[in-house]
Amino acid sequence: MNSSIITVSNLNKHFKVRKHHRGRMAGLRNFFTHEYRLVRAVDGVSFQIAPGELVGYIGPNGAGKSTTLKMLTGLLVPTSGEMHVDGRVPWKERQAHVAGLGAVFGQRTTLWWDLPVIESLDLLQHIYKIPEARFRQNLDEFREILELDPFLDTPVRSLSLGQRMRADICAALLHDPKLLFLDEPTIGLDVVAKERIRQFILHINRERDTTVILTTHDLSDVEKLCERVLIIDHGKLLFDGTLEALRERFNGRRELVVDFAEAYESVGIDGAQVVAWDGKHATYQFERKTITASELIGRLSARYQIHDLEVREPEIEATVRRIYEERLLES
Amino acid sequence: MQWHLDLYRRLLAVQLRSQLQYRASFTLDAIPSALVSAVEFAAPMLVLQRFGNNIGGWTLVELALLYGMIDVAYALTDLFFGGFDPDYFAPMVQRGTLDQLLLRPTNITLQILGSEFRLRRFGRIAQGGIILVVALALVGVRWTPAKIIYLPIVLLGQVAFFGSLFIIGSTTTFWTVQRVEIINVFTSGGRVAMYYPMHIYTKWVRRIFTIVPVIFLNYYPALYLLDKSDPLNMPALAPFLAPVVGFGLLAAALGFWKFGLRHYASTGT
Numbered sequence: 001m002n003s004s005i006i007t008v009s010n011l012n013k014h015f016k017v018r019k020h021h022r023g024r025m026a027g028l029r030n031f032f033t034h035e036y037r038l039v040r041a042v043d044g045v046s047f048q049i050a051p052g053e054l055v056g057y058i059g060p061n062g063a064g065k066s067t068t069l070k071m072l073t074g075l076l077v078p079t080s081g082e083m084h085v086d087g088r089v090p091w092k093e094r095q096a097h098v099a100g101l102g103a104v105f106g107q108r109t110t111l112w113w114d115l116p117v118i119e120s121l122d123l124l125q126h127i128y129k130i131p132e133a134r135f136r137q138n139l140d141e142f143r144e145i146l147e148l149d150p151f152l153d154t155p156v157r158s159l160s161l162g163q164r165m166r167a168d169i170c171a172a173l174l175h176d177p178k179l180l181f182l183d184e185p186t187i188g189l190d191v192v193a194k195e196r197i198r199q200f201i202l203h204i205n206r207e208r209d210t211t212v213i214l215t216t217h218d219l220s221d222v223e224k225l226c227e228r229v230l231i232i233d234h235g236k237l238l239f240d241g242t243l244e245a246l247r248e249r250f251n252g253r254r255e256l257v258v259d260f261a262e263a264y265e266s267v268g269i270d271g272a273q274v275v276a277w278d279g280k281h282a283t284y285q286f287e288r289k290t291i292t293a294s295e296l297i298g299r300l301s302a303r304y305q306i307h308d309l310e311v312r313e314p315e316i317e318a319t320v321r322r323i324y325e326e327r328l329l330e331s
Numbered sequence: 332m333q334w335h336l337d338l339y340r341r342l343l344a345v346q347l348r349s350q351l352q353y354r355a356s357f358t359l360d361a362i363p364s365a366l367v368s369a370v371e372f373a374a375p376m377l378v379l380q381r382f383g384n385n386i387g388g389w390t391l392v393e394l395a396l397l398y399g400m401i402d403v404a405y406a407l408t409d410l411f412f413g414g415f416d417p418d419y420f421a422p423m424v425q426r427g428t429l430d431q432l433l434l435r436p437t438n439i440t441l442q443i444l445g446s447e448f449r450l451r452r453f454g455r456i457a458q459g460g461i462i463l464v465v466a467l468a469l470v471g472v473r474w475t476p477a478k479i480i481y482l483p484i485v486l487l488g489q490v491a492f493f494g495s496l497f498i499i500g501s502t503t504t505f506w507t508v509q510r511v512e513i514i515n516v517f518t519s520g521g522r523v524a525m526y527y528p529m530h531i532y533t534k535w536v537r538r539i540f541t542i543v544p545v546i547f548l549n550y551y552p553a554l555y556l557l558d559k560s561d562p563l564n565m566p567a568l569a570p571f572l573a574p575v576v577g578f579g580l581l582a583a584a585l586g587f588w589k590f591g592l593r594h595y596a597s598t599g600t
Contacts, residue, residue, distance in 0.1 A: 015598065070599060075430050077596045091596060099436035110431050114349040126341060127435050155349070 005179065005211050006049040006072070011081035013042040013067050013235075041067040042078070043235035051178070052209045054201070056226035058216060060324055064235040065215040069183055072213070073103050086178060099128065102172030102210075106184035109168055111156045117167045118152045121174065128175035135174060142170040145200055162193035169197065173204060180204065182214040186221055198224050219317040233324060243316060248288055250319050255312040256284045256296060261305035269299055280307075335441055342445030350450045361454030368406075368455050372398060372462060375526070387531035392469040394527070397553050399463030401525045404489035406455040412494040413447035417510040420501035424595075425508065439592065440585070472556055485552040488577030492548055493518065495577070495584035502584075502591035505598075517543070525549040530562045537563070547572035 019035040020026070042064045049055055059065050070076035071083060074090030074097045083090060090097045104110075111120040125135045143149055146166040151159055159167065165185065172180065182201070186194040202225060204210050216222060222229055222243070229246060231239040239246060256272065260280045267277055271291040272284040286296055293311045300306060376391060384391050413419060420443070423429050432442045472478065500514035521543070529537055529550040540546040547569060554561055555570035 067599075070430075073434060075433055075596065076599050094433065095436045095438075098434050103434050105427065105430070108427050108431055110434065112345060112349075115345055119345055123341060123345060124435075126338060127437050 003050055004048040005051045005086055006047075006213075007082070007084045008048070008072075009046045009082045011042055011045045011068070011071065011083060012040070012079045013064075013071065013076065014079045015039045015041055040235045042071070042232075045081075045232070045235070045237045047230060047237065047240055049211060049213065051211055052205070053228060054205045054212045054226050055214070056216065056222035056229045057213055057232065058219070058222060058229060058320065059232040059238075063233045065232060066183065067235075068232070069103075069181055069213075069215060073101065073181055074098060099175070100177055101179040101181065102175070102177040103181040104165070104168050104172050104183065104185055106165070106182075106187045109156060109164055110171055111164075111167060113157050114155055116153045116155055117148065117159070120156065120167075121171060124171055124174060130175050134176070138174050138176070139170075142173065145203060146170055146196070162189050162196075165189065165193070165197060166200075169200065173210075176208070178211060180210050180212045182212065184216055185214060186216065186218055194218070194221075201225055219320060223316050231320065231323065238323065247314055247316065247319060250323060253285045253314060254288060254293065255314075256286065256293065256300075257310045257312065258282050258284070258300065258304075258306060259308040261307045264304060267304065269296070269303070271299065272296055335438060338437065339441055339445050342442070343448045346445075346448045347450060360449075360451035364451055365454035365458040368402060368458050372402070387528050389528050390470075392466050393553070393557060395462055395466035396470055396556070397528065397549055398526050399459055399466050400486060400552070401489065401522055401549055402459030403456060403463050404486050405493055405522055406452055406459050407486070407490050408493035408497065410448065410452040410456065411490070412444065412497045413449055413452070414443040414445070415494065415497040415501045416447070417497065417500035417504060417514060419447050421504040421508070421510045424504060429595075440588065470557065473558060478556060481552070482556065485548075485573045488574035489548050491574070491577035491581040492545075493522070495580040496521070498581075498584040498588050502588050505591045505595045521545050528553070544572070544576045547576050549573075 015038075016036040017039050019033075019037050021029040021033070045064075045068065057065055057068065067076065071078050072085060072090060074094045077091045085097065086100055088097050110124075111117065112123065115123075121139065124130075125132075130138075143152070146169065148166060148170060151163050151167070154163075156164060156167065169182075169185070180201075185201070186197055189197065198221065201212060201214070205212050212225075214221065214225070226243065228242055229239065230237060231246075255275075258267075258281070260267070260282070263279045267274060267282045269284070272286040274282055275285050276283040284296070286293075297306075297309065300309075372395075376395075379386065379391060379394070386394060389397075409416070423446075432439060432446070435442065496514060496518045500511065500518070503511050503514065524532075524540065525545055525548060529540060529546045532540070537546065551561075551565070551570040552573050553559075561569065
């Protein structure tokens with residue numbers, strides 16, 4: 001597919017991990033024996049990403065997210081499989097490859113620890129060979145949206161986590177990368193800081209058509225940002241599709257919460273189930289496949305006097321937790 | 332090339348600037364490190380006095396020349412190859428800082444060389460430099476144009492030698508994660524061994540120093556500078572091997588480093 005900016009097919013990354021003995025004489029046995037266990041960190045993963053997409057790459061700890069990201073950024077060579085990112089094989093042309101991408105690994109910084117933020121950014125201008133006019137233009141824009149000015153002259157080591165993350169994201173985008181990789185961009189941030197980062201990611205994706213791949217633990221990141229999710233666990237890609245499709249497939253039950261104008265003896269209705277009822281309030285659950293929300297509302301309002309109502313989508317977090325816990329996707 | 336030199340200059344400049352902000356800490360760091368090496372120098376010299384001021388027929392100032400060259404070279408290595416000091420490099424791999432450098436579109440070796448440049452090492456360079464200059468003045472070298480060119484080339488060869496050991500030591504941490512102590516046998520051991528004239532060692536020790544060719548790095552250059560005859564009857568070329576040994580090892584170390592990077596890319600941490 002020529003229209004893809006990222007093509008990954010049958011990607012594998014296997015590690016040999018030293019086996020550690022336990023119990024008696026474990027230390028001695030560990031010293032003398034070298035038994036290895038094969039860990040399939042990434043196991044037969046394939047996907048394609050089109051330019052301008054904003055994709056969430058999610059999975060529990062140790063699922064293979066970081067390993068995939070390291071291969072996409074050219075840091076790690078896969079055991080087997082193919083990968084093309086913007087026409088290149090990442091690990092074969094490291095320098096050319098990383099020149100066209102921005103990457104932020106949540107817990108680390110690319111900035112110089114002891115330098116004021118602005119000096120780090122100046123150095124990056126030189127490293128990425130960014131033309132002066134372009135650099136100024138980008139910096140001015142990011143300074144405003146990310147509100148960098150209050151700490152532009154502060155050494156990185158004195159920044160708060162949220163400030164550092166904003167500075168790092170700015171640093172990753174100054175050279176107009178086509179691709180942006182974000183590994184846990186909101187980890188450890190408070191609600192306001194999270195929201196600011198999310199708004200900025202959306203802005204970059206929409207205004208500049210930057211392709212964004214983000215890994216996260218925080219599913220509200222995915223809910224607010226991504227149209228498409230990839231779910232990985234135990235190295236295997238479990239799901240690739242829209243959030244909508246994910247909800248439909250694994251937790252199709254939506255909820256309708258109704259406030260009636262008066263108390264009714266019974267509030268039953270065809271096509272939905274009453275799961276909670278007290279006096280004037282009732283909660284219905286219904287399947288997307290059997291009835292639409294408007295149909296259900298139509299039936300209800302034909303019979304009862306409705307004061308107010310609300311449709312609730314199943315929470316993505318609950319859905320994904322169910323997928324991990326019940327291994328719904330393994331078959 | 333021009334661009335790379337410029338980047339290197341910038342990387343060093345920003346570190347100098349940020350370190351100069353803490354002038355007090357710089358002085359507090361530089362003075363002890365100069366004191367440590369002064370004591371390291373003084374202790375054997377005091378012992379020497381008890382033994383009639385000479386080792387193997389070499390006077391105190393002649394020994395100071397051996398000491399001064401190595402000390403300056405080692406301090407320069409510490410300054411310019413600080414990023415490859417295994418004590419600095421090993422945590423860099425563990426914390427993922429190396430990955431951050433690999434994500435930048437420029438030469439990785441240059442970035443590491445430019446990542447740790449500590450002003451306080453100037454204390455030690457100055458201290459070694461003073462010993463070297465005083466020794467050269469007192470020992471009465473009969474200077475020729477050749478010797479004036481010769482001395483800095485020898486020092487460069489020694490810096491290349493110690494720098495190679497740093498690089499090799501750092502590269503091994505790709506496999507071991509932790510810094511490996513054995514490399515210190517060569518860095519510290521080799522350094523201390525070169526403080527003394529090689530002919531005082533027994534034959535088998537000398538043979539080791541010929542195979543691990545530290546004998547050419549300091550002893551033969553000193554013989555040449557002092558116009559001493561060679562008690563070991565090596566080929567006449569021996570005094571000129573210092574840069575060959577130093578830069579030869581550096582080339583090998585860089586090859587090993589490239590190999591290590593490839594291993595790192597296939598295993599990660």
